[in-house]
Amino acid sequence: MASDTVSEKSDLPPVGWRGKWTVRYRILAVNIFTLVLFAAAILFLDAYRNQLRDERIAHLSAQARAAAATLPAIDAEDRAALLAAQAGSDGPRLRLYASDGARVADSWSVGPATYDLRDPETQGIAKQVARAIDRGFNAITGEDPFAPFVEPETDNRTSWQEVVDAAGTGRSVTQTRDAPDGTPVFSAATPVPGEDLVLLATINDRSYTRAVRRQRGNLAIALGVALVLSIYFSSLLSKTIVRPLRHLAIAAHRVRLGRSPEINVPRLPDRRDEIGTLARAVSDMSHTLRRRVDETEAFAADVAHELKNPLASLRSAVDSLERIDDPGLKKQLLDVVRQDVVRLDRLITEISEAARTDAELARTQFEPVDMGKLVGQLVSAWEDRRETGNARIAYARPKSGTVMVEGDGSRLARAIDNLLDNAISFSPANGLVEVTTQRVGDKVRVQVQDEGPGVPEAMRETIFNRFHSLRPQGEDFGRHSGLGLAIASAIVEGHDGTIDVAPRQGAGSGACFTILLPALKGR
Template identity: 50%
Template sequence: MASATDSPRNSPEPDRLTWSKRFSLTQRILAVNLFALIALAGGVFYLDSFRDRLLEQRQGQARVGAVMMADALSVAERRGLPGEFEALAARLGQSTGARIRIYREDGRLILDSWTRTGPTFRLRDPAQEPWRKDAARFLDKIIEFFGSAPRYDAYVEPVTDARAAWPEAEAAAGVGPHTAFAALRRAPDRTVIVNAAAPVAGTGDVLMVTLDTRDITRVVRSERLTFFLIFLGVLALSLLLSSFLARTIVRPLRRLSIAAQRVKLGRAREVTVPRFAKRRDEIGALGRAVADMTQALRHRMDATESFAADVAHEIKNPLASLRSAVDTLGAVKDPALQAQLLDVIRDDVLRIDRLITDIAEVSRLDAQLARTRFEPVDVGQMAATLVRIAERAGLPRGVKIAYARPEPGTAIATGDESRLSQVVRNLLDNAISFTPDNGVVLITVMRAGDKVMMRIDDDGPGIPAGMHEHIFKRFYSERPESESFGKHSGLGLAIAGAIVHAHDGSITALNREQDGVIAGARFVVTIPAAP
């Protein structure tokens, strides 16, 4: 109880997740799991940029190769052996997989390595290929569109092959040796073709090397397929995990929400709140906490209804007596009888006032204790002070109070001193009212282990059989015969019990016996001692 009251306020923490309020928990779980998929999908676009870098590298290699081939052919040309020149071009094209073409200074084609070796690569007609290739090319278009890939001109073999048909060859015709120009073009099947042109030194001729990059396209598509299969696997796993989390988190929370809504509407007296007894996680703890809270709320509602009925019953009796006395007063002429009726009216008004005061005290008790900060209280010193106050105010019928003091500083408890004082006063009033003339009320306070115990004994008739628990209920009306009716509201012991329980303590009532005969009642209060 003390820990619950230490907090100065119970204001909820503000909800800062304003941006996500419109999304359900299931959608958030799915979004978190899909985040990794989005990162994985980014790998596909990384492959696209990786392919562009490979093409740039291949283009640079083509430039270097064109310069080296031009130098080699220049040597062969200077030796004046045309057959060796053509054979060298064929061997170079065969070994590199390239197509080597040489154009004269006037732009005519004078040598094509494919005339001797045959095609070293083949341009495919998309109309002749299976649907899988069409799907691959369509995927290439989509990825290149979103990946902002560079756009290449179409690769088309001219009807008349001449240097003028190739801008890179034209550019190489007017420069010095060891310089090359290259261009990338896209074939109909979307394979990128690399053209590199370099001048042949000492002749005015231009050598052009043509390479395809089908190997790069094949590798990229293979890796892309691997990424796609991994993506599908991770997607399936993510959906399964999201479904599992939705079942284990969202569905229990939805059941708790429905049960809470039914409790709120109050259409059913008993609402079964799922407890999730087998779960040992936070959802299980939440379910059990909500079930316990609902049960406590139900008990409190029952107690409130019962308390309201008891209040109505207790106030109705003095009101009936008051009404009867007031109605009779107008018809009575005897002064003595009128004075008697006025005494009845006065007693009834005092009784109603006492009832209302005690009922208000009971109503405020729980709320006040919930806000109270518990502090160390010397119960021994507090009881001594209350005994002195009672003795100075005067004890009725010659009753005396005997106090067995504890060792100074030993009976220190943690609690609210004003409320604990109220417990002592109520128990003292109860003991004094039941103690016969010239009797003794004995108060004992002591430290017992980690508890502080207070015992109050009286010399009265004791507690009726079977009433040891009922006397702590509200409006319990068993009073001594010598006491005039209506002097107590029947709430004193109920208030004392509520205060003790709010301090995590206990209060019990029993009969004292002497030689087998009831010698009075004994009330025992125990509350936790201060550390």
């Protein structure tokens, strides 16, 4: 596999939003950002409006009490003029009601009208839109609409509920109503000290509405800026997700087509979120896939090469049988045919075993395996049922349960059996094959030592390759396929273990094969 497939560098330019935030939190942050600002703006504007309304009502109530406090010192005929003077040109309308309900004074009767109720039908589209926004805002905040303000046809004390309440309680009473154009009409009724009179102050406070709408406009600008920022962050987030995914999809498509041996799958090493994890997983998967493909191609080529030799020998022997009449020579050729058939059968069996090993290990459910007991059974089988020649096998069985691993017992047995077969085949006459199994830290170590010629240092890695065969002198040609150690290596690696070969420990020549497997946890 090309080196750039697993490169730690990315060919993608930096997006600008990096850090340790996962994609999930980034999406939540972008979605919540605008909502939080919108909610905060609504809450602020609602609080601002309520506070401003309370201030305006409190100010009107104070004006009414101040005006009522001056009335007892003024003659009845001069009270209307005094109220008009106190109201001014843009103040509230001040009216005075007697105990019999009649209106006895009115600031507008001697002075100019300080406000006028405007007809919404005569106003432009801008005012209509503003009123629609007002209604929408009230609906969002859940504020109930106020009662409409209507001047009574007969203006007396009973026409105003706040006047009736103020006369009955002796305290100031306020009220808020809506003018026809949606602006508020504030009113405050207060008793006149020492007299059975009630003063009513009313004002159509358009400045209150303008202040609220102005503040709402400022918040709308702020929300507009927030929306732009949200769009920017959304675009940035889209780039952090979509662009890497697009590159990964293109790389995966190229891997699927297999048209190039060098496919750059970006690993995005700077990304610590789900996209970075996905990129590195896809890169590793691509590397593993390419390695598997290369291994499969090499294995197929090796199989073809290994099958050609016995097939060529077999074809030559069969062709020669037709032209030879000598019975002795024919017998020799038939022996060659038999040996080649046996060799082919053994080779095909070993090839099938090697091809199935990885796939079957991936599907196998591992179970606790006592390596001491397993190795002991294999040694006994070699001594009782197999040809060991003049070799001797020595095995010191460890205490039961001390060398437990998790794995597939039958596959592990095959790996150890291949090592025993290799050691016995290389052992000289009366040679000793020593087998040990012991716990070393968090590992279980299995060693097989022989007294053969050993393995040259230059070949200590290649002997685990498929079809690599370094056979002892005198062994029948084709007795071994060169797959035994390769199968053992694949089985051990499938159990997350390691296998290696070194010179025999102690005096004399020989090889020492060592398998290290993870010990079963808790044992």
